[in-house]
Amino acid sequence: MRREEAGELARNRGFSNWGFFPAEKLRFLTEVRDMCVADRCGKFGKTWTCPPACGTLEEITGRARAYSWGILLQTTGQMEDAFDAETLVDAMEKQKENFGAYVEGIRKDYPGEDILPMSSGGCDLCGTCTYPEETCRFPEQAVPSMEAYGLLVTEVCELAGIPYYYGKNTITFSSCILFH
C-alpha cells in the first residue's frame, strides 16, 4: 500500500489529521511501559491487549521492528471549556470507531497487506474483558495501544510532522498503523 492511498483512506474516513513517519525512527521506551504499570488509565492487568498480558516490551516490539513506515491518525475535538466532557467522549468514540473501520477496510480491500495497528487506549470491545479467565473473544480486532508498545505519542507526532496539541480547549486522540 502506498502512502497516498493510506492518506486518501484517512480523508475518506473523516480523521481530523494524519501524517506519515519512518518506522525505524520509533523508540519503544521502558519509561512509557512503566506508566502502564502505574495504571493511570485503569487498564493495567484488565485486558488481553494491555500489560502484562500483551507481553514484555521486548516481545511486543519484536514484530514492530519489521515494518518500514507508519501513518498516525488523529481525531480532535473542540471543547466549549475544560469541563466539556461530552465533546471529549465524542472525540474518543469517533477515533475508536474510525480507527476500527479504517483497519477493517484495509484488511478487506488489501488482503495481502500485513499491517500492525496500535490504538489509543486499551481494548474495550467487550463490556467485560475475558482476561484472565478465558481467551480473547475477538483476537483479530483487539489492538494494543501505542503506549503498550512503549511509544510516546508526542514523539510519534513529531516524527509524523503533525501536532500533538491543537490549542486551548482542544482534545486529540491518536492511533497509528505500521506498514511494510
Ligand code: SF4
Ligand atoms: S476483544 Fe474483548 S476479550 Fe479481547 S481484549 Fe478486547 S475486551 Fe478483552
